[in-house]
Amino acid sequence: MPRSKTRTARVQKGPAAKRRVPGNVTTTEPSIQRVSCAPGSFRAWLDSLPPPPSSYSLGQDLAWDAPWIDVTLSVELPFWLLVDNTTLPVNLGGHEFEISLHGELFELQIGQISDAKQSAVYRGPFKQREKLSADIRRLLSKRPKPTAQWRKCKTVLRIRSRCNEDVWKKRISGDKPWGPSVNLYLVELCRAHIPIVNGLIRGYRLATYDRFAFEVAPWDVPFWYVERGGQSALVGVVPYRGWDHMPMILGGQDSRPRFYRLIKPDRLSESVAASATPGELELLGAINFMERGNYSDAVRRVTTAIEVIVEAVTGHLLEQQQGQTATAKFLKNTRADFPRRLAKYEELSARALPKSLEEQLLKTRMLRHRIVHGGYRITPAERNEIQRCIDMGRWTFNWFENNPARSKVREQRIASRSIGREMAYGIFRAEITPAGMVVRSCLTSDEPKETPAVTD
Numbered sequence: 184m185p186r187s188k189t190r191t192a193r194v195q196k197g198p199a200a201k202r203r204v205p206g207n208v209t210t211t212e213p214s215i216q217r218v219s220c221a222p223g224s225f226r227a228w229l230d231s232l233p234p235p236p237s238s239y240s241l242g243q244d245l246a247w248d249a250p251w252i253d254v255t256l257s258v259e260l261p262f263w264l265l266v267d268n269t270t271l272p273v274n275l276g277g278h279e280f281e282i283s284l285h286g287e288l289f290e291l292q293i294g295q296i297s298d299a300k301q302s303a304v305y306r307g308p309f310k311q312r313e314k315l316s317a318d319i320r321r322l323l324s325k326r327p328k329p330t331a332q333w334r335k336c337k338t339v340l341r342i343r344s345r346c347n348e349d350v351w352k353k354r355i356s357g358d359k360p361w362g363p364s365v366n367l368y369l370v371e372l373c374r375a376h377i378p379i380v381n382g383l384i385r386g387y388r389l390a391t392y393d394r395f396a397f398e399v400a401p402w403d404v405p406f407w408y409v410e411r412g413g414q415s416a417l418v419g420v421v422p423y424r425g426w427d428h429m430p431m432i433l434g435g436q437d438s439r440p441r442f443y444r445l446i447k448p449d450r451l452s453e454s455v456a457a458s459a460t461p462g463e464l465e466l467l468g469a470i471n472f473m474e475r476g477n478y479s480d481a482v483r484r485v486t487t488a489i490e491v492i493v494e495a496v497t498g499h500l501l502e503q504q505q506g507q508t509a510t511a512k513f514l515k516n517t518r519a520d521f522p523r524r525l526a527k528y529e530e531l532s533a534r535a536l537p538k539s540l541e542e543q544l545l546k547t548r549m550l551r552h553r554i555v556h557g558g559y560r561i562t563p564a565e566r567n568e569i570q571r572c573i574d575m576g577r578w579t580f581n582w583f584e585n586n587p588a589r590s591k592v593r594e595q596r597i598a599s600r601s602i603g604r605e606m607a608y609g610i611f612r613a614e615i616t617p618a619g620m621v622v623r624s625c626l627t628s629d630e631p632k633e634t635p636a637v638t639d
Contacts (some may be wrong), residue, residue, distance in 0.1 A: 198613040226438050231439050241364050241610050244626035246349035251619070255344040255374055257306075257339060257415075262395050264338045264387050273382045274303060276615030288336045291315075296332060299425045300406050300417055304534040308335065310423030340383070342376055345619050346409065351381075354409075354416050367607050370419045371622050373407040374563060375613030377476075382405065390581060399477030442600065451554050460589060464489030466580050469573055473602065476570045479554050481564035486551040490521060492583045497524050498529040521548070523558040528583075537600065544577040567609055 263286065270283040291305040304319055312323065323331055350368045353361050381398040388396050397403075405424035409416045419425040431440040446454075468486035494514065502510040517523045529535055536544075550572065553559040561569060581590040613622045 184246060211311065218533065223581060229438075240626045241607065242626050243364070244362055245347065245353075245364050245368065247347070248485060249347050249349035249509050249622065251345040252348045252351055255410045256342045256344055256373060258342075258373070258376075258380065258404050258406070259411055260340065260380075260384075261403050262337055262397070262415065264384075264396065265391070265393065266387070271380050271383075273386075275379050277617035278615055279621050280376075282383055283341045284381070285339045285341065286340050289335045290336055291319070291333050292334065293326060294330050297427050299419065301425050301427065303417075306336065306339070308409070310365065314627055340380060341410075342379060344372075344376065345374060346411075347622065351409075351411060355414050363607075366418075366607045367611055368622055369409055369416065370420050370605075371611040371613045372620065373409070373418050374401055374420045375615070375622070376394045376407075377401065377404065378562060378615075387422075402475035402477075420605075421476075422605055423542075426603065432602075441601070445596075445600065447536065455572070458490065460584050460586070461495035462488040462580065463584075463589075465491060466577060469576065473570065473573045474561070476566075479559075481553050481569060481573055482547060482554060482561070485573050486548055489576060489579055489583070492580055493521070493524050493528060496583055496585075497528040500528065504531060527581055534585075536579070539574060543572070544579055547572045564612070564614070 225248045257297060264284060266284060266288065268283070268285055270281060272279045273282055274280075288307055289309045290303055292302040292303045293304050296302060304322065305315065310484055315323075353365045354369065370504065376603065377399060384396055384398055387393065388398075400638075401420045402424070405419055405421040407420065411420060430443045432443045433439070434441045465484045465488035469481045469488060470483060472478070472481035498510050498514055501513055513527070514524075519526075525536070550559075554561070577593060581593065584590070610626060611622055611624055615621075
């Protein structure tokens, strides 16, 4: 891609810009304002902004008592469901959701191809150019033909649901940009439908034993469309998946934007040759599964990580004090007795695991037992509890490893390593009720009411 003479950086979501989206309809998407990186220009732009409000909380600008309206949520799976197009019900939480399956749809992107869907203007059946809407044809006429790219979609699901009318009106209004409350509401609305999607996938897998289908997490289905009355709004449920470029931060004396880096090449070269602590790769897996929304595997991995390091450090101390034969015998006899291994480590090391870590470790191991032996399935509503399992599991791992240098790697720069995470999770909560989906705010006293739905 050719570079302009003046370096520019995407640093600000500017006024809403109209563009075409699936269904040949106009909606609003955040445009990206390009700000020159010439010395002082970015600082001047910052200084030109108005002062922030005296107070604000997410959700206070939404009319929570607005009536419900019917909407359709559309999402593409990362695989095909090998079945003819059909519509069927999925019952969850006492409510029946209607889902239609589509295997014939295409996506049209114009200009630079965007993994984050920012250049997608249409999703539907393939159409010849003259059959596309007038707006899309006008957009195509302004660009060379090679910039228009068709992509065949895998199976697309469309779920009939509902949404707060005030949220929808604010989202599709082209008069001004929608606020963060609107985006967060729609993110929670879409994410709350993942268990419904998995209900369908589960039935398909049980009936077919398809080797390639799997129950999805937010990472697997990061982009949704909320549709109503011929209009459509793109919603990304995983911020990291919405990046088409590496993130930029302000740095240096002139506050110029620069690409964020976690490590320098020479340090990476050294790390490639390093060895992991026993159980450390399992801990890394747990942290990653947590961010991908695969909470059950996150719990399993963090528990395994702690069990592996306890075996390693206990065996090391025992071998030092009693020799290899006694160590091998003890580890064999305690293969299924973790508490005994923990007690032996505390005896040999003269260290006692802090009470808070011990109590949380017991809870996490019990939850792992429910998952592995009872088939328990963790729901998105339990995310905060699972995050506690992973965080305290990491601290427990640090305690057993007893290596300040490695602990420093894990515990420093947590804020900067959290760029791309969903940091607002839990402010709005979605729940499936017999009447349908409900999204509530945990920061305001306003509650959505069961007002009659406004149909299309």
